[in-house]
Amino acid sequence: MxxxxxxxxxxxxxxxxxxxxxxxxxxxxxxxxxxxxxxxxxxxxxxxxxRVAPAPPDPDILIIAVDEPSLQALGRWPWPRRLHAQLIDRLAQAHPASVTLDLLLSEPEADDTVLAAAMVRIDHLYLPVQFIQPGRDGRAFDRIDPAPALLGAADDVGHANTQMDGDGTVRSAVLCFAADKQARPLPHLMTMAAAPTNWPSCLEPERLRFAAPESFATVSFASVLRGEVPNALIAGRRVLIGVTAQGLGDRYPVPTSNGSNMPGVEINANIASARALGHWVRHxxxxxxxxxxxxxxxxxxxxxxxxxxxxxxxxxxxxxxxxxxxxxxxxxxxxxxxxxxxxxxxxxxxxxxxxRRLQATSDYMAGELARLEREEALPIGDTRLADADLVTGQSNRLSGAIGQLRDLRRFVGDTLAGLPDPALVSDGVGKVVLTNAAADAAFGADMQGQSTATLLAGIADEESRTELARYLADPGAAHIEFATRDGRSFVLRRAAILDAGSRPRGHVDYLTDITSIAAARREREEMLQLLSHDMRGPQAAILALLATDQGDLDRARIARHARQTLTLADNFVDLARMQERAFAPEPVIAADLASEAADSLWPVARQRGVKISVVDTSDCAFIAAERESLFRALVNLFDNAVKYSPDNGTVTVEIEAAQGALVIRIRDHGPGIDPAILPHLFQRFASEGKGAEVKGIGLGLNYVAAVVARHGGTIAGANAEAGGAEFTITLPLEG
Known part of the structure; x- marks a missing residue:
């Protein structure tokens, strides 16, 4: 895998x-x-x-509480029903919207007629009915109604059963109760003003959103009985009369009770509030x-x-x-x-x-570690700690494998860095990911993430870019040679980087600097051209002259061709020597050296009637020169001037010292220099003349330029304004 x-x-x-x-x-x-x-x-x-979000209480609800102060003032519970009659009479004077007695008054008493008489003076007075489950004698439930006298005086009755969840907490209310599915449901005591008609869904518990404990308006039973509560506080409100005293038992746990219990009358107040304000909790x-x-x-x-x-x-x-x-x-x-x-x-x-992720990762690590040991020959071994679990042991082994791979990568990196030539490692999209010092020197240090093709095209010269781009796109050949803009030559080899599944993941581009080899190759080609063309031509002419049937040999022409061959050979040898030996100058008077060069060409010039005139205004200035090479260079220039001058013409040589330099000008009156040759005048094998009657020897001006450059000077060639060619040599004066 x-x-x-x-x-x-x-x-x-x-x-x-x-x-x-x-x-x-x-x-x-x-x-x-x-x-x-x-x-x-x-x-x-x-x-x-x-407890965080309790419901707001209905302000229209008023609780009259049978509380501890009332028990202290009126005696032990239960009270005579005449006390309830007195309370009802007091409420009748205040005209409440409704009165609900949340008290189970089921046993008949002597004062029932007094209480019943008081009850009829109240509009909308309601009494509770209690259902006890299970009932006696196998019945499903027993119904406990108010005493007959009170039942007849009440406007209506409703059930007051408290709905508790399985944990004993009151969180909801059942808004009706039915003995069976065919019987008319009995509404809840708190819904008597608007009895539910959605039978049988009213049998389903409705979840309550309770108000905070003791948030409903509450007054004491005894205070109302004593007339301490103004009628304005009671008028128009729904009054609930019920027990709140701790010892009377009508208390239940609710969500907002914070560990304590809420009186049943306050639970009924929450039911009435939810009914009025719509605070039933929906699902x-x-x-x-x-x-x-x-x-x-x-x-x-x-x-x-x-x-x-x-x-x-x-x-x-x-x-x-x-x-x-x-x-x-x-x-x-x-x-x-x-x-x-x-x-x-x-x-x-x-x-x-x-x-599951840990199991999958563990299995993957185990498989990869086994593969590394099998395929990569990494001696990972079992590095799991004795007191560690399986995953920790695998992590230790993975850490060891990563360490070995890191060392291997460092080894590869050090090997790459030690290569003498530039090397670029690129990823699958051709971006550089790794380089060596030689590449940094060639392309710059900041190459990470750059395109390899762009970097190589940036250093290649114009002629090489197209072929280089074609090779990078499809390296069919083993290598490609290209030249750079600064004159160097490189061989580029590209190798693909493959993963374990033989899929390409990138490339390695290795550049070998062959500048010296390319220069030697050019030298060889030039030497071959010299031997096959320039030196062969004069020799062939000599042989042709010797093979003629004429009785007298043209010795002058044979001598001229031999001298051309000799000069060409001397120039070539001197060029080779200059490349091998160090510059060794001596003080030389430039005017004397120029006169000697002119004298050496006197026989040649005399044959055509050409005069070489040396004009010295340098006051016999000295220059630091290699006498032999500079002499030969001047001879080459004077010889070219004589060669291209017309018969009986004049070659003028002017020598002057100006601004710390010695200037030598050689001027002839021949046809001048072809403008097409001027940019290449000092290259090897360039023809110097316009006409076809004289052929350049090829190495002459190249040799002169090399000698002048060796002496730290410059040379320029141009056509003179009055006609003919003009060469100007500038050399530094000694000292």
Whole structure:
């Protein structure tokens, strides 16, 4: 298995494991939502949310409490019903909207007629009916009605049963009660003003959003009886009369009670308030509930592909806080989104995915370590600590393998850095990833991430760029030679970098500097051209003259051709010597050296009647020169001037000293220099004349230019204004 396939297999396994975790978690979340598995935890969270976001109380509700001060003032409970009649008479004077006696007055007493007479003076007075389950003698329930006299005086009755959840906490209310499905339901005592008509759905519990404890307006029974409560406080309000004293037992735990119990009359006040203000807590549709339970888990599942593992903890915490915050915020709008299924999903997904990912990673590490030992011959060994678990042991072995690979990479890097020529390592898209010192010197130090093709094209000359680009696009040949803009020559070799599966991962471009080899090759070609052309021509002419049938040999022509051959050979040899030996000057009077050169050409000039005139205004200035090479260079220039001068012409040589330099000008009156040759005048094998009657010897001016450059001077050739050619040599004066 190669690296690419191993990574792909790990990716596929991660995808499969992720899909399995997603399906298992989703199934459990759906089952928990539909089956109410988290109901106990949701109820606890509901109680906590209720304490954070209690409902506002209905200001129209007034509780008249049978409290401890009333018991102290009026005696032990139960009180004579004439006291209740007195209270009803006091309330009748204040004209309340309704009066509900949340007191079970089921046993007939002597004062019932007095209380009944008082009750008829109140509009909308209601009494409770109690249902006891199970009933006696096998009945499903027993109904306990008020005493007959009181039942006849009340406007209506309603059931006052308190609905408790399985943990004994009151969180909801049943708004009607029916003996069976065919019987007319009895409304709840707190809904008598508007009895429910949605039978039989009123039998389903309605979840309450409780107000904070003791938030309803409450006055003492004894205070009302003594006339201490003004009628304005009672007028138009819904009055509930009930027990709040601790010892009388009518108290129940509710979400907002903070560990204590709430009196039954206050629970009924919350029911009446919810009925009036619409504070019943609704539940979302089952599809919406499923979506809200699944979304946090799926967000976490999707985040596993993008979020770093160390950030997942914060993400889980953030999602949990978001779920709880959403439930509390929804409760303020009277909507309860149970957070239990969503929290269960987060609690399932995180460890389940962590387990499966750890198992997949462990298996992958084990396989890769075995492959490294088998294919790469790395002696990793078993470096697992004795007191470490399996994954820690694999991590130790992986650390050892990485260390060995790091050492191997350093070895490769050091080897690359030690190469004498530039080397560039590029990735699959042609960007430089590794270089050596020679490459840094050739291209600059900041090459990381740059295109190899761009870097190579940047140093190549114009003629080489097209061929170089073609080679980089498709290196069919083993190598390519190219020249750089600064005159150097390189051989480029490109080798592909393949991974373990033989797939291309990049290239290595190695450049070999062959500047000296290229120069030697040019020298060889020039020498071959010299031997095959320039030296062969005069020799062939001599042989032709010797082979003629004439009786007299043209000795002058034979001598001229021999002298050309000799001069060409001497120039070539001197050029080679100058490249090998150091510059060794001596003081020389330039005017004397020029006169000697002119005298050496007197026989040649005399044959054509050409006069060489040397004009010296330098006051016999000295220069530091190699006498022999400079003499030969002047002879070459004077010889060219004589050669291109017309018969009986004049060659003028002017010598002057100006601004610390010696200037020598050689001027003839011949046809001048062809403008096409001027840019290449001092290159080898360039023809100097315009006409075809005289052929250049090729090395003459090149030799002169080399000698002048060796003496630290310059030479220039041009056409004189009056006609003919003019050469100007500038040499530094001695000292």
């Amino acid at each position: 190669n690296k690419g396939s191993g990574t792909a297999a790990l990716r596929r396994r991660f995808q499969i494991e992720w899909a399995v975790v997603a399906m298992i978690a989703s199934a459990i979340i759906i089952a928990a939502t539909l089956g109410g598995w988290t109901r106990p935890a949701d109820d606890l969270l509901y109680d906590a949310a209720m 979302p549709h089952v599809l919406a509930a499923l979506a809200m339970a699944l979304i946090p888990a799926w967000l976490l599942l999707l985040a596993f592909w993008r979020v770093r593992p160390r950030s997942v903890n914060l993400l889980v915490l953030g999602l949990a806080v978001l779920v709880l915050g959403t439930s509390i915020a929804a409760l303020t709008a009277n909507l309860w989104i149970a957070p239990g299924p969503a929290l269960l999903g987060l609690a399932l997904v995180y460890p389940l995915w962590g387990w």
